[in-house]
Amino acid sequence: MAGFAPRVQYLAGFRCPLGGLAAGKPRVLCRGAEIFVSTGSELVYVYDQEGNLLTAVFRFPGRVWHLELSALGGVLYVLCAQKGVYCVSLDQASRSVSQDDGDDSDKNDEDSEDGEPPCPVIPVDPDACILPDATLCAFVVLDDILVTLAQGPARWKVQLFRCHRPGEDARPPGQIGEVELSTSSPLPGSLGEPTAPHFLPVLCCVSPPGCSGLCGRMPGSGGFTLERALFGLLFGVDASLLESPVILCGLPDGQLCCVVLKTLVTSRLAPGDPKALVKILHHLEEPVVSIGALRTESSGENVEDTYPDCLVALGRHGRVLAVKASWDEAGDLVPELQEYRLPGPVLCAACGGGSRVYHGTPSDLCVVDLARGGAPQDPVQPDRGPGSLPSLLCPASLSVCGVVTLSVLSEVPEGGTRLLALSARGRLMTCSLDLSSEAPCPTRATVVNAGRKIKELLSGIGTVSERVSSLKKAVDQRNRALVCLNEAVNVSCVLLASREGPGPISCTTATAWSRAQLQDVLTATCRLQNGSSFRLDRGWTWCVQVRTRSRASAPDSAGSATTYAIPVDRLGPGDRREVTLPLGPGEDGAPDLPVTVSCALHYSLREVVGGALAPPDSPEDPSLEGCPPDTLPEQDGVCLPLSEHTVDVLQCLRFPGLAAPPTQAPSPRSPAGDPVDTFLGARLGPGSEPDGPASLQAKFLPPSVATIKVSAGLLRAALGDGRPGVSLGCTTLQWLLAENSALDVVRARLLSSVRGVAPDGTDLHLVVREVTVTHLCAAGPMQAVEIQVESSSLANLCQAHHAVIGRLQRMVVEQAAQSSSPPDLRVQYLHQIQVNHETLLREVQTLRDRLSTDDEASSRTTAERLLQVMERHAEHQVSLSRLCCLWFSVPRARLRATRDCPPPAPACFSDWGCRGTLMATPAGPSR
Numbered sequence: 010m011a012g013f014a015p016r017v018q019y020l021a022g023f024r025c026p027l028g029g030l031a032a033g034k035p036r037v038l039c040r041g042a043e044i045f046v047s048t049g050s051e052l053v054y055v056y057d058q059e060g061n062l063l064t065a066v067f068r069f070p071g072r073v074w075h076l077e078l079s080a081l082g083g084v085l086y087v088l089c090a091q092k093g094v095y096c097v098s099l100d101q102a103s104r105s106v107s108q109d110d111g112d113d114s115d116k117n118d119e120d121s122e123d124g125e126p127p128c129p130v131i132p133v134d135p136d137a138c139i140l141p142d143a144t145l146c147a148f149v150v151l152d153d154i155l156v157t158l159a160q161g162p163a164r165w166k167v168q169l170f171r172c173h174r175p176g177e178d179a180r181p182p183g184q185i186g187e188v189e190l191s192t193s194s195p196l197p198g199s200l201g202e203p204t205a206p207h208f209l210p211v212l213c214c215v216s217p218p219g220c221s222g223l224c225g226r227m228p229g230s231g232g233f234t235l236e237r238a239l240f241g242l243l244f245g246v247d248a249s250l251l252e253s254p255v256i257l258c259g260l261p262d263g264q265l266c267c268v269v270l271k272t273l274v275t276s277r278l279a280p281g282d283p284k285a286l287v288k289i290l291h292h293l294e295e296p297v298v299s300i301g302a303l304r305t306e307s308s309g310e311n312v313e314d315t316y317p318d319c320l321v322a323l324g325r326h327g328r329v330l331a332v333k334a335s336w337d338e339a340g341d342l343v344p345e346l347q348e349y350r351l352p353g354p355v356l357c358a359a360c361g362g363g364s365r366v367y368h369g370t371p372s373d374l375c376v377v378d379l380a381r382g383g384a385p386q387d388p389v390q391p392d393r394g395p396g397s398l399p400s401l402l403c404p405a406s407l408s409v410c411g412v413v414t415l416s417v418l419s420e421v422p423e424g425g426t427r428l429l430a431l432s433a434r435g436r437l438m439t440c441s442l443d444l445s446s447e448a449p450c451p452t453r454a455t456v457v458n459a460g461r462k463i464k465e466l467l468s469g470i471g472t473v474s475e476r477v478s479s480l481k482k483a484v485d486q487r488n489r490a491l492v493c494l495n496e497a498v499n500v501s502c503v504l505l506a507s508r509e510g511p512g513p514i515s516c517t518t519a520t521a522w523s524r525a526q527l528q529d530v531l532t533a534t535c536r537l538q539n540g541s542s543f544r545l546d547r548g549w550t551w552c553v554q555v556r557t558r559s560r561a562s563a564p565d566s567a568g569s570a571t572t573y574a575i576p577v578d579r580l581g582p583g584d585r586r587e588v589t590l591p592l593g594p595g596e597d598g599a600p601d602l603p604v605t606v607s608c609a610l611h612y613s614l615r616e617v618v619g620g621a622l623a624p625p626d627s628p629e630d631p632s633l634e635g636c637p638p639d640t641l642p643e644q645d646g647v648c649l650p651l652s653e654h655t656v657d658v659l660q661c662l663r664f665p666g667l668a669a670p671p672t673q674a675p676s677p678r679s680p681a682g683d684p685v686d687t688f689l690g691a692r693l694g695p696g697s698e699p700d701g702p703a704s705l706q707a708k709f710l711p712p713s714v715a716t717i718k719v720s721a722g723l724l725r726a727a728l729g730d731g732r733p734g735v736s737l738g739c740t741t742l743q744w745l746l747a748e749n750s751a752l753d754v755v756r757a758r759l760l761s762s763v764r765g766v767a768p769d770g771t772d773l774h775l776v777v778r779e780v781t782v783t784h785l786c787a788a789g790p791m792q793a794v795e796i797q798v799e800s801s802s803l804a805n806l807c808q809a810h811h812a813v814i815g816r817l818q819r820m821v822v823e824q825a826a827q828s829s830s831p832p833d834l835r836v837q838y839l840h841q842i843q844v845n846h847e848t849l850l851r852e853v854q855t856l857r858d859r860l861s862t863d864d865e866a867s868s869r870t871t872a873e874r875l876l877q878v879m880e881r882h883a884e885h886q887v888s889l890s891r892l893c894c895l896w897f898s899v900p901r902a903r904l905r906a907t908r909d910c911p912p913p914a915p916a917c918f919s920d921w922g923c924r925g926t927l928m929a930t931p932a933g934p935s936r
Contacts, residue, residue: 325353503543
């Protein structure tokens, strides 16, 4: 191929959309020193090459699809999308611009600051539309004949109109011919409502030598002349004899059709078969981008030989059709047809420079030579003969990318060419090419090196393919990670927005007893319900923590905590998960109560994002070890709490005596005891028991009792009136056992007292009654509810007392938020009772500590003193039992206001007693 020395000169820049100009709509035309530019918008720019400036801008009513120039009258024809064909006189427009230059100078300065073109903008009047038709997609002008291509409901339609120049006649053009083209594929859009085609058709006029139909056309305006031999072979004898121009149509479906112009005009006078007027030359099977002609043989002395002898059509995806006249072996003149394949997609193309075809792709502007094929001639191969087309086209790069429209300006006698181009960035440029036909051809060594380079390129392609595959895998993984993170953010926002109330994603906990390995086991069933519109997928973990408190025997030691992690896999909207966890038994065979069950959702950033941040070159699956150490935060996850549920002894009580006879509940078995005690009990016989501490306490000591008195008004305000005929004591007991499985039986029988079995097998008695409390309210006696807890096990008594106190404290907090007014109580009197009680407790504790260190004589004196203090303590028991009414009726602020003393602890607001022995014990957990 010839050597290249391209020189690019940028002329001007035009506004373009964000993604750049789309191919197929922009146009550039040249008339002398003026260049007409359309970027596909409603503006048409006029650029002066001599002055290097814009001289005018025409604003049309719609987006411009096509431009045509007529040299005879200086007329610009413009096709606007969904509007029609407009006709503008350039001479009148230039005079109007020159008259308005002085008047609009200030306005133009303001427009240039606002992003408008720094030149006069001439709005085109709607009356300039000479052919209004919303279905027009292409047109071509032949003197006073306007040829259009319209998109019909099912077929393309070629129409001929007799048009008038501007100023001659205001009448609309008259139609003088029409024919429909056959289509091999349906047009886009529904029947009767065709939409704008994605690719515009190509329409041009081809004339034989000596025809006067193209005398008024500008170069590069969509028309050319073919030599007589090729013209007759392509379009038939009738077109040659009539010396009629031929309309050549390149359709978006790939068809290449032709219509003889004079035959179409006379068809109205002698109607015949319309299909005989249309001839299909070829089918490219892809949208036609350009149709042109060029000269592949050297020019002779005859003038006729200077016309193009080859017809070229280019498709969108790089398919090229070349047709020229050739001689067969018999000596007959036949058309020689050759198809080629060029790199695509082809955005624009133009024929010029002798036998060269210029075509633009998104990455480059290339040129091919149909006379030499763009490839060196191999001396070993036989010559292809004079006049024949090359078998292969090798494009050469001009190192100009992003060209969307192209036009050949002129040719230099030495073989150079000047191209006018518009880039996708909206930049108008000229490209001067110095093509030397004397450039040396490559030698055989160059061909060998080319083979070696091809192998290297193929190897590089394989490496790039592997790299692309790896990068694609990494991109897909990061996209999936982004989708998961988006879902996680949505779920987090939903949960954080509903922290004050029940959220769409909730977790509930229920307790039950089950039998496993010959012993009773307390279990907690947690249910995770997804009531939101989001999906919990990879990366989410449901965490359930079971936490116990410290034992009374070791108050300084921390309680134990066990966390269960349950992966949440594809928990969609409306789905739920359920898990059952053991809560006991503990070391002594009974559950360590109270137990707190906390549920939370944990989202692992390390699991979801870690692999996406790994380098894509790792041979194995990406893992977190390949991530930079500072990529992820120290906390590699997000924890969202759902619920916290406390399981106390009231929830775990069992009531065998309340079950109906048909469904009699089995008696709960005591926890597994010491094997020695079991052996001694078996040896002593069924009627005897070993004299252990527990049996002695049950035999000789009465059960311990704790009493709590609560204001009846507080309970009525919190629990409501309840059902008619149900006492406040029954309602209170039902409220205390609301989370117990025996609630339905207690509610059905209207019980105010129940006897149950604690988790360790000992009995526990609950009694709720209404009483009257005196000496507490300044207005007189007040109504209260007494809650009595009785058990032979002091530990169970403490646990039940703690459970009741906890419920009452939560009730007081809820009622305080509702601003309920407490009764007028004797606060000073209650405070004095509290101080006296605390003093007695401290003295009792001091005497008990002294008993363990004194000798026998001193111990007797200390014991006597302890009995005296016990007697005084008994006198305060009755007054102390009334403190509960104060705690649950008066806000703590009123107690703090009395002598600036701290409020009493909940442990001091109950009446503790043991029949036969008076004692005061703080109400703490597991004591």
